[in-house]
Amino acid sequence: MIPEIILLKGEEDRLLTNHPWIYNNEIYSDDVSAEAGSIVDVLNSKKKFLGRGFYNPHSKIRVRILTREKDEINQDFLKKRILSAWNYRKSLGYNDFCRVVFSEADYLPGLIIDKFQDYFSIQTLSFGMEIRKNEIVEIINEIFDAKGIYERNDATVRALEGLTEQKGFLSSEFPTEIIVNENGLQFYADLAGGQKTGYYFDQRENHAAIEPYVKNAKVLDAFSYTGGFGIHAAHYGASEVISADISKPALDILQKNAKLNGLEKKIETVEANVFELLRTLNSNGASFDTIILDPPPFCKNRASLDQAFKGYKEINRRAIQLLKKDGFLITCSCSFHMLPEFFIEMLKEAAMNTGKNLQIIESRMQAKDHPVLLGFEESHYLKCIIARVV
Numbered sequence: 001m002i003p004e005i006i007l008l009k010g011e012e013d014r015l016l017t018n019h020p021w022i023y024n025n026e027i028y029s030d031d032v033s034a035e036a037g038s039i040v041d042v043l044n045s046k047k048k049f050l051g052r053g054f055y056n057p058h059s060k061i062r063v064r065i066l067t068r069e070k071d072e073i074n075q076d077f078l079k080k081r082i083l084s085a086w087n088y089r090k091s092l093g094y095n096d097f098c099r100v101v102f103s104e105a106d107y108l109p110g111l112i113i114d115k116f117q118d119y120f121s122i123q124t125l126s127f128g129m130e131i132r133k134n135e136i137v138e139i140i141n142e143i144f145d146a147k148g149i150y151e152r153n154d155a156t157v158r159a160l161e162g163l164t165e166q167k168g169f170l171s172s173e174f175p176t177e178i179i180v181n182e183n184g185l186q187f188y189a190d191l192a193g194g195q196k197t198g199y200y201f202d203q204r205e206n207h208a209a210i211e212p213y214v215k216n217a218k219v220l221d222a223f224s225y226t227g228g229f230g231i232h233a234a235h236y237g238a239s240e241v242i243s244a245d246i247s248k249p250a251l252d253i254l255q256k257n258a259k260l261n262g263l264e265k266k267i268e269t270v271e272a273n274v275f276e277l278l279r280t281l282n283s284n285g286a287s288f289d290t291i292i293l294d295p296p297p298f299c300k301n302r303a304s305l306d307q308a309f310k311g312y313k314e315i316n317r318r319a320i321q322l323l324k325k326d327g328f329l330i331t332c333s334c335s336f337h338m339l340p341e342f343f344i345e346m347l348k349e350a351a352m353n354t355g356k357n358l359q360i361i362e363s364r365m366q367a368k369d370h371p372v373l374l375g376f377e378e379s380h381y382l383k384c385i386i387a388r389v390v
């Protein structure tokens, strides 16, 4: 008998618009026999079945819906879901390097699988996925005949699920430094030591999109990490690129990446806090043709949105000040809470403060292997606006 969770009257609305989460304060009666990570059925106040999902009494997100049918949730179910996600990526031509599974957006709540040829970096960020980790490893081995799997569960969000942070091999050990091929360029990724799962696949298409905006340009690549944007800029014909990041290990890899692609003469790295660097460049009267801003998420919840808005506005204002007329600003936010309309409003205010204005020429998002599930707004996290200074 599958334990049942009955919702309070009227609390089914979000579920009915395809959102997959039930919060603790939306529940009328919990089945106390349900254990963390186990499967429960969710019913509305009139006891009508709405869906089936992972239960977690430790989390404010009490249930994460897996299916709206009465499917049996077992290894075969998970395998079909993972295969379906993989087949979609393959149909678009992704093969060696991509995100195979993007959590809720692929109907696999809390599961991330990134593929680096025959090696995999995974995260199980929900209790339900965590206790099924062995099954997931078996599935990856079955589908891909994996040479190695690494767990990057050193993610702070795990605490919200009552899970500890951990990382390590889920297969026999293998060299975790791998060369990623992206848009014909090569990048070192370290599955064990890099940020998140080792590489940011979500910016791949935005990296390629900068080509028309960097020819013969003096480019500032701010929050460069290992050079995703900067190395593309140099490759697409920038005359010089300054890549800045606060992380020395990231810049060390960037320099290796630059050499790997024969672009080291064009790229200078600066270890700095970008907020301070932009201030200094402004007071030195520096100027650029193209500036890329790709900061880490400034807000991880709604409460920090005001502060985050100010942070985004400050770096964008200073970047616009540094740009020549007709220059290009390529500006990103990977905070879901900074909704697209807030991001545009922030840009408008930032531009106004400089006395210049912008034409928006591209409004972009995360790469296609990170699909946005309608009804689950949280899956639309990355904004990338390309604008021209007028």
Ligand code: SAH
Pocket: 200, 203, 223, 224, 225, 226, 227, 228, 229, 244, 245, 246, 247, 250, 272, 273, 274, 275, 294, 295, 296
């Ligand atoms: N642009 C990269 C990804 C950037 S991730 C790409 O396309 O691959 C965000 C980066 O911002 C991280 O490398 C992090 O080290 C850096 N960072 C965070 N806070 C910073 C700060 N205040 N100043 C400079 N870099 C910072």
